[in-house]
Amino acid sequence: MLAGNSIGKEFTVTTFGESHGRYVGVVVDGCPAGLPLSEADIQAELDRRIPAEPKIVSGRIEKDVPKILSGVFNGFTTGAPIALMVENREVDSTDYEAIKDLPRPGHADYPARVKYGGFNDYRGGGGFSGRVTVALIMAGAIAKKMLSRFGVDVLAYTRAVGKVKNDKKFSAEEIRRNRYRAAARCPDLARAERMEEAIVTAKKEGESIGGIVECVALNVPVGVGEPMFDSLDADLAKALFNVPAVKGVEFGLGFGIAELKGSESNDAYIMQSGKVATSTDNMGGVLGGLSNGMPITMRVAIKPTPSIGKEQKTVNLSTMKDASLTIKGRHDPCVVPKAVPAVEAAVAVTLADHMIRAGFIPKVLERKN
Ligand SMILES: Cc1cc2nc3c(=O)[nH]c(=O)nc-3n(C[C@H](O)[C@H](O)[C@H](O)COP(=O)(O)O)c2cc1C
Numbered sequence: 001m002l003a004g005n006s007i008g009k010e011f012t013v014t015t016f017g018e019s020h021g022r023y024v025g026v027v028v029d030g031c032p033a034g035l036p037l038s039e040a041d042i043q044a045e046l047d048r049r050i051p052a053e054p055k056i057v058s059g060r061i062e063k064d065v066p067k068i069l070s071g072v073f074n075g076f077t078t079g080a081p082i083a084l085m086v087e088n089r090e091v092d093s094t095d096y097e098a099i100k101d102l103p104r105p106g107h108a109d110y111p112a113r114v115k116y117g118g119f120n121d122y123r124g125g126g127g128f129s130g131r132v133t134v135a136l137i138m139a140g141a142i143a144k145k146m147l148s149r150f151g152v153d154v155l156a157y158t159r160a161v162g163k164v165k166n167d168k169k170f171s172a173e174e175i176r177r178n179r180y181r182a183a184a185r186c187p188d189l190a191r192a193e194r195m196e197e198a199i200v201t202a203k204k205e206g207e208s209i210g211g212i213v214e215c216v217a218l219n220v221p222v223g224v225g226e227p228m229f230d231s232l233d234a235d236l237a238k239a240l241f242n243v244p245a246v247k248g249v250e251f252g253l254g255f256g257i258a259e260l261k262g263s264e265s266n267d268a269y270i271m272q273s274g275k276v277a278t279s280t281d282n283m284g285g286v287l288g289g290l291s292n293g294m295p296i297t298m299r300v301a302i303k304p305t306p307s308i309g310k311e312q313k314t315v316n317l318s319t320m321k322d323a324s325l326t327i328k329g330r331h332d333p334c335v336v337p338k339a340v341p342a343v344e345a346a347v348a349v350t351l352a353d354h355m356i357r358a359g360f361i362p363k364v365l366e367r368k369n
Contacts, residue, residue, distance in 0.1 A: 005127075007238070007239055007242065007349065007350075007353075008030070008349060008350070008352075008353035009230070009353060009357060010030045010353055010356040010357045011028070011029075011030040011031065011143065011349065011352045011353040011356050012027075012028070012029040012030050012353075013026060013027075013028055013136070013139040013349050014026065014027045014029070015132055015135035015136065015139075016135070017085075017088075017127070017131075017132060017134075017135060018121045018123070018124070018126040018127050018129065018131075018132075019088070019091075019121075019123060019124030019125050019126060019127075019129030019131040019132075020088065020091045020093045020096075020121070020123035020124045020126075021088060021121065021126075022087065022088060023085045023086065023087055023088065024085065024086055024088060024131060024132060024134045024135050025083065025084055025085030025086070025135055025138075026083075026084050026085075026135040026136070026138050026139045027081050027082070027083045027084075028071070028081065028082045028084070028139050028142055029081040029082075030353075030356065031071070031077050031079070031082055031142055031146065031352075032077065032079065032146065032356070032361060032362060032363050032364055032365050033076070033077055033078055033079035033363070033364045033365065034076055034077065034364055034365035034366040034367075034368075035076060035077040035142070035145060035146055035149070035365055036075055036076055036145075037068070037072050037075070037076065037077050037082075037142065037145065038068075038072075038075060039065075039066050039067065039068055041141055041142075041145055042066040042068070042084060042138050042141045042142075043065070043066055044141070045137050045138070045140060045141035045144070045341060045345075046064045046066060046086070046134065046137055046138065046141075048137075048180055048340075048341045049064070049133070049134065049137060049338055049341050049342075050062070050338065051183035051184070051185070051337045051338070052183060053183035053196060055196070055199075055200050055203070056183055056184070056196055056199040056200060056203070056332075056333065056334065056337065057332050057337070057338065058330040058331050058332045059330040060090050060092075060330045061090065062086075062088065062089060062090050062131075063089075064086040064134060065086060065087070066084055066085070066086050066138055067084065067085055067086070068082065068083075068084055069083040069084065069085065070082060070083045071083065077142075079363065079364070082142065084135075084138045084139075086134055086138075088131070091123075091124075092329075092330070093123040093124065095327075095328045095329035096122055096123045096124060096329070098328075099325060099327065100122050101316050101317045101318040101319075102314050102315075102316060102317070102323055102325045103314055103315070103317065104306055104307055104312075104314070104325065104327060105306065105312050105313070105314060105325075106303070106304075106306030106307075107125060107128070107306040107307065108125065108128035109122060109125070110317070112126070112128060113317065124329075128244060129244070130244050130245070130332070130335055130338060130339075130342075132244070133243065133244070133338070133339070133341075133342035133345075136243070136342055136345045136346060136349070137341050137342060137345045139345060139349050140341070140342075140344060140345020140346070140348045140349055141345070142352075143345070143348035143349045143351070143352035144344070144345075144348045146352055146361065146365075147348060147351060147352055147355065149365065150219075150221075150355065150360060150361060151219040152217065152218065152219050152220055152351060152355070153172070153176075153217070153218045153219060154215065154216075154217045154218075154344050154347050154348045154351065155172065155175045155176060155179070155215065155216050155217075155218070155344070156179075156185075156213055156214065156215040156216075156340045156341070156343040156344040156347070157170070157175050157179040157185055157186060157187050157213070157214060157215075157340060158179075158184050158185040158186040158192070158195065158211060158212070158213060158214075158336055158337065158340060159186070159211070159212040159213065159214040159299060160195075160211045160212040161184055161186075161195035161198050161199060161209060161210075161211040161334055161336055162195075162198045162199075162202070162209035162210065162211060162334070163198070164191065164194045164195045164198050165212075166186060166188050166191045168188055170187045170188075172216070172218060174187050175187045175216070179340070182195075182196075183196055183337060184196050184199070184336070184337055185213075185336070185337045185340040195211075198334075199333050199334045199337075200333075202333045202334060203333035205309075205310075206308055206309025206310045207304075207308055207309070207310065207333070208304040208305035208306075208307070208308050208331070208332075208333050208334060209304050209305075209333065209334045210245075210247075210301070210302045210303045210304040210305075210334070210335075210336065211302050211334065211336035212299055212300065212301055212302065212336075213299070213300045213302060213336060213339055213340055213343045214297070214298070214299050214300075215297070215298045215299075215300065215343050215344060215347050216295050216296065216297050216298075217285070217295065217296040217347055217351055218295050220285065220291045220293070220296055220351060220355075221291065221293065221355075221360055222276075222290070222291060222292060222293040223290050223291065223358060224290065224291040224351070224354045224355055224358045224360065225286070225288075225289045225290040225291060225354060225358070226289075226354070226357055226358070227288060227289035227290065228289070230289075230354075230357075231286075231288075231289025231290075232286050232289055232290060232291055232296075232350075232354055233251050233284075233286040233289060234289065235350050235353070235354065236249075236251075236296070236298060236346075236347060236350050236351075237249045238350075239346040239347065239349065239350045240298065240300050240343065240346050240347070242346065243300070243339060243342045243343060243346055244335075245302050245303050245305070245306075245335050245339065246300050246301070246302060246303075246339075247301050247302070247303045248299075248300065248301030249298060249299070249300050249301075250284075250298070250299050251283070251284030251285070251286055251296070251297065251298055252281060252282045252283045252284025252285070252286075252297055253265065253282045253283075253284070254284075254299060257282060260282075265282050265283075266282075267279065267280045267281060267282050267283055267294070268280070275293070276293065277293065277294065278292070278294055281294045281295060281297060284296060284297045284298065285297060296347075298347065300339075300343055302335060302336050302339050304334070305331055305332050305333060305334065305335050307327045307329070307331040308327065308331075309326070309327065310326070311324050311325070311326045312324065312325050312326075312327075313325075
């Protein structure tokens with residue numbers, strides 16, 4: 001397969017659709033039979049995508065209603081591929097005709113036009129739009145439901161928006177309870193308000209800002225991962241880098257570990273409630289590409305939204321002359337809040353794939369007869 005729109009080996013996720021095309025969808029192959037699954041399960045995850053606060057998101061508010069096309073019978077997965085899709089309804093492509101020869105700095109327009117010989121769908125960024133995260137989130141909904149049967153919980157939330165940061169250590173309970181209560185998706189509700197203010201200010205100035213999404217995967221059993229080339233951290237990073245606008249991924253202390261001494265960075269083993277654990281989690285729960293039983297902690301750097309209201313320099317690709325560009329249309333001044341469920345989904349589908357590969361999840365979850 002040449003196209004790069006699939007991920008996973010045993011739990012395979014193949015996405016399709018464009019920002020202004022008719023549908024966005026996903027085919028999930030390898031989901032075990034016997035998982036209760038309904039459109040309401042998928043809807044619940046999709047509803048988390050767009051924060052309720054219109055001031056901090058783009059004007060395009062799609063009420064995504066998922067359809068399960070295959071792979072579910074009598075309310076349970078059958079073991080066959082599951083196809084899911086949503087319709088794009090709020091499409092307005094007028095602004096894109098005017099700038100089709102003017103690649104947006106920071107977006108995929110220019111390399112996509114060269115790679116696909118100009119046949120790429122440029123409307124709304126086509127297949128490079130953040131809209132494609134809808135497909136990932138639908139796949140993630142299945143992965144999360146399956147993982148939860150095995151006690152695994154994946155929780156993403158906003159750690160920073162622009163310069164508004166939060167270094168607090170949150171309990172899993174606090175993250176579960178609060179992160180989707182705040183439009184900025186930060187479990188510290190007071191800090192979340194300041195994050196929202198920063199986004200509103202950026203929007204008013206015709207600017208955009210980035211931030212950091214943190215994700216923790218709890219209760220992943222020891223030994224998940226397939227070194228050498230399918231190491232757990234490598235595959236998680238691969239999935240996360242495929243979320244649009246992600247420019248950095250780190251585990252545990254990440255880049256901060258480089259300046260420590262071994263005696264400071266090593267996570268000492270201890271016995272805890274009859275199990276081997278570590279007293280710290282500087283490694284982020286992965287050693288040698290294998291889960292070590294501690295929470296897997298990741299941080300993802302998200303860049304400022306490429307489409308901004310200020311005038312920018314670009315080139316006109318039909319005249320090959322320098323040009324200037326002022327982008328109109330509907331854009332998120334900060335993609336961080338919308339990226340939170342996408343990060344969660346990227347981690348969940350990768351863990352689902354690896355838990356199946358490592359033999360922790362059987363092909364049939366329960367037998368009827
Ligand atoms: C949820 C989400 C929403 C996004 N919304 C926008 C947007 O409104 N405008 C924009 O220019 N980029 C947006 N992006 C970012 C672009 O899709 C992305 O920067 C672009 O495809 C280039 O890919 P890269 O940043 O990974 O290199 C969004 C990304 C995500 C994850």
